[in-house]
Amino acid sequence: MTYSEMLHGVFSAEGLISILTLSLLEVVLGIDNIIFISITADKLPREQKGKARTIGLLLALGIRIVLLFGINWIISLKEPLFHLGHWGITGRDLILLAGGIFLVYKTIEEIIEKIKGHEAELSSKQRKVSLNSIIFQIVIIDIVFSFDSILTAVAISNNLFIMAGAVVISMIIMILFSGVVSEFINQNPRIKMLALAFLLVIGFVLIAEACKDLIGIEEVPKSYIYVALGFSLMVEALNLWEKRVRRKKGKEIHEIQEKIHEEKHHNS
Numbered sequence: 637m638t639y640s641e642m643l644h645g646v647f648s649a650e651g652l653i654s655i656l657t658l659s660l661l662e663v664v665l666g667i668d669n670i671i672f673i674s675i676t677a678d679k680l681p682r683e684q685k686g687k688a689r690t691i692g693l694l695l696a697l698g699i700r701i702v703l704l705f706g707i708n709w710i711i712s713l714k715e716p717l718f719h720l721g722h723w724g725i726t727g728r729d730l731i732l733l734a735g736g737i738f739l740v741y742k743t744i745e746e747i748i749e750k751i752k753g754h755e756a757e758l759s760s761k762q763r764k765v766s767l768n769s770i771i772f773q774i775v776i777i778d779i780v781f782s783f784d785s786i787l788t789a790v791a792i793s794n795n796l797f798i799m800a801g802a803v804v805i806s807m808i809i810m811i812l813f814s815g816v817v818s819e820f821i822n823q824n825p826r827i828k829m830l831a832l833a834f835l836l837v838i839g840f841v842l843i844a845e846a847c848k849d850l851i852g853i854e855e856v857p858k859s860y861i862y863v864a865l866g867f868s869l870m871v872e873a874l875n876l877w878e879k880r881v882r883r884k885k886g887k888e889i890h891e892i893q894e895k896i897h898e899e900k901h902h903n904s
Contacts, residue, residue, distance in 0.1 A: 747829070
């Protein structure tokens with residue numbers, strides 16, 4: 637397919653539907669990326685958090701665009717580089733394994749800090765964490781998550797412009813809403829722990845995906861994980877709603893009691 641044919645395909649009804657569908661999938665697949673960026677950037681001073689999130693997502697966009705133009709190289713990563721017994725190890729396996737181990741390590745480190753309590757949280761934030769070190773961590777995870785994103789795009793469309801358009805649209809959406817997601821996660825301790833648990837599971841899934849031939853599985857279905865996360869978030873949202881209603885009722889009761897007490901005091 638020539639570039640002119642691909643460009644023409646973008647503006648067809650089928651092309652526009654493909655862009656919308658793929659953009660939605662890219663946003664869903666980017667949830668784990670946003671969560672990692674939000675939690676990692678929270679270690680920075682307040683004035684640098686937004687900058688780190690934006691730079692991280694822009695770098696993710698750049699990496700994915702570069703990978704799209706190197707699609708043949710990505711496909712070649714599925715071919716075994718060497719063998720350990722009957723296990724053929726591919727370049728993709730090595731990238732997913734390294735990314736999975738890194739994600740599990742960083743997430744467990746964050747969970748331990750959170751479990752230790754307020755003192756550990758203060759000492760953690762008092763440590764000198766540079767913007768460059770946070771961005772470096774974000775880039776590592778961006779590279780790993782970008783492979784899933786690009787392979788999903790290739791499975792849906794073979795039009796380079798449609799894939800690139802969907803990646804750009806999804807990244808713009810994520811940049812616009814990353815601040816809201818970040819504030820919500822970091823202001824609600826239970827949501828933050830749930831997000832960390834989700835990242836931990838994703839890390840183990842990446843490791844399992846890299847070793848699937850060794851452990852004898854065909855595919856690790858991520859859809860189950862996203863459904864479980866959605867269900868957990870729904871339950872937690874109901875808990876937060878209940879807590880807000882109870883707090884409001886408690887405040888109203890307290891105001892009524894104070895009013896009754898004032899009236900009694902006035903009458904006496």
